[in-house]
Amino acid sequence: MKSTFKITLLMFAFIPVLLTGCESLFDKGDVEKTYDGPSVVEFFPLSRTVTLSNTASTSVGIQLIGPQRSSDVAIAYSVDATSTAVAGTHYTITTPSPVTLAANSSTVPVTITLIAGSVPAGQERRLILNLEGADGLAPAENLKRATIFIRP
Secondary structure, rough: OOHHHHHHHHHHHHHHHHHHOOOOOOOHHHHHOOOOOOOOEEEEOOOOEOOOOOOOEEEEEEEEEEOOOOOEEEEEEOOOOOOOEEEOOOEEEEOOOEEEEOOOOOOEEEEEEEOOOOOOOOOOEEEEEEEEOOOOOEHHHHHHHHEEEEEO
């Protein structure tokens, strides 16, 4: 019984030592919840479903990941050729490319107006946007494509 107690006591005594040693496994960004990589831009959300009967417009945000800029930044995007939604038939983009990310801000919306009755019942159209980035700001590789599913 005494030996079990001693082993348990020793285990609890070494836990703080073990936890202190783990600090070096994480960099400052992990501990302080800050981004410490290169500045990039992303779409958010990456996927959205909209119903024409309930929605007249929708938006996709473009967000700066990294420190804010002291001057305006023009960020380009394009409609992917594989989109099944057709401009002027299913939607119009109210915010043309390039969009302007204002100085000292992190986000800018891309607003899309949907055309009521443009998608037949039981079907769906996809509007796919590709983020091209800006001078000195590349798109984040896994966050550069947004898809909007348009349903009747």
